[in-house]
Amino acid sequence: MIKEKRKPVTRVAVIHDLCGVGKAAMTNILPVLSVMGIEACPLPTMVLSAHTGGYGKPVMRALPAFVGRSAEHLWENGIRFDDIFVGYLGNISMLEEVRILLRQYPEAYVLVDPIMADHGVYYRNYDEAYGKAMRKLLKYSDVITPNYTESCFLAGENYEERCTEEKICRICERLGELGARQTVITSVPISGAEIGIAVYGAEGLKVLKRNQAGRAYPGTGDLFAAVLKGSMIQGKSLMESVVKAHDFVSRCIKMSDAFGYPVREGVMLEPNLQYL
Template sequence: MSETKKILTIQDISCYGQCSITVALPIISAFGIETAVIPSAVLSTHTSGFTDYTVRDLTDDLPGILEHWEKEGIYFDAIYTGFIGSIEQFGYIKDIINSRLKPDGIVFVDPAMADNGEFYNGFDQDFADTMGELCKIGDYVLPNTTEACYLLHKPWKEEFSKEEMLEMVDELSNFTKRHVILKGDTHKQDKLGMIVLDKDETPSIEFVYNDKIDHVSHGTGDVFASAFVGSIMVGKSPTSAAKIAGEFTKRALEETIDDPEHTYGVKFEKVIPEIYGLLDSI
């Protein structure tokens, strides 16, 4: 029997709102990957569209978790970081990666800190610069255009030309050891796309598109990143993984679009049974 791969994801728990760990854990697990978690914070809801939410920072818990895992000899085939609660956590997260990742392990960094031209509540340029240092030890970095602009100290705008997107990817290549997946390409009508930079052996750049769904919901980036991570972990190429994750996210949006009350997340749960069909067809 082949050994089940193990992945650790480090991001927040939003108790309500279909994002972060409550998205990553079921989606990655559905790919047959054993998924462990370290919560960076616990929030009563996510921060988009809700007010007066509670937040408990868990920075002080990280070194104790690492110490226990070192005693138990727990290692991971991959580590995937998402929403990080504070600048102080970055040092602890690097310690966890250096200590608990297998020698041939993979690091995924989703620099979840901004969207639509603005930082999430509580983040700033100092946070982005520190995030950039974490990205540099990542094998896969998955920013949207807003996050890319903050990483690169560039002004953000609603639409970028194909040439501008390629320029950003080129500059972002300095922020990763292997691959960049830049989300938010809108220059093709009625499509939403991403650019995939593969730096292994023969470097390549590919555009990947999905039909654009006219519905705005929180958490699509987390859904995409989780499906991408799962696809890579079962052996898909970066481009194939981007196609699978994009299609999975599109279908989740399609399941959500007829429910105008459901803007706090997407109904990804309804699409989980389709994962193996996507793996077989893409």
């Protein structure tokens, strides 16, 4: 086995799907991490001609065993990851593949974005069995970034249109029992136009209340998680990273709205990368 010389740049394995068109998944994550001075290494779980929100039925190619075999090949060649970003997996077999990979990297700082549901329902091709399997990944995570629906499903709580701080605290505590060391829950419905971001860690629960920035674009969750990940690698605290991620996504949304950018394209990312 080849032994690699330690590099002065943090190397992150990005396990996610790759879309040719539309700012989502790796298309958002890779440039964000790169501009923040981080080496982002893509390990795609699926390749699509475009994301699934607005382009009809995209051409899709699942990549069974690719992540696991790639990780083995890189390990044999002395490649080691400092951090790991886990996003869209797609099925239970891929979940198991990733679980095996994470066991190989007990010292890596792991972010898990448990992409599987929104607005009170599972995405197409997902169900409770997938949610149950996803819970097994939480014990390998250092921080998780579910949206409100995903947090409810993972914690075994009923989804409700409005959420109290008591309930969100209960959800976070349950996710901690499942192994999540730190939890950031996005899109928490508080009241009216206000959306909350629940941040739960060693200092307990804090809920940031923010007005919606504008239209709902695909891929903003991926963008949020990428900036959060990059900021923490740069040494910022969890709360500082959450604020930076939220502010950056809001900036992108507002610029996209101002230009009348097509929603299906995702936000205008490239002009805003300079602000990271």
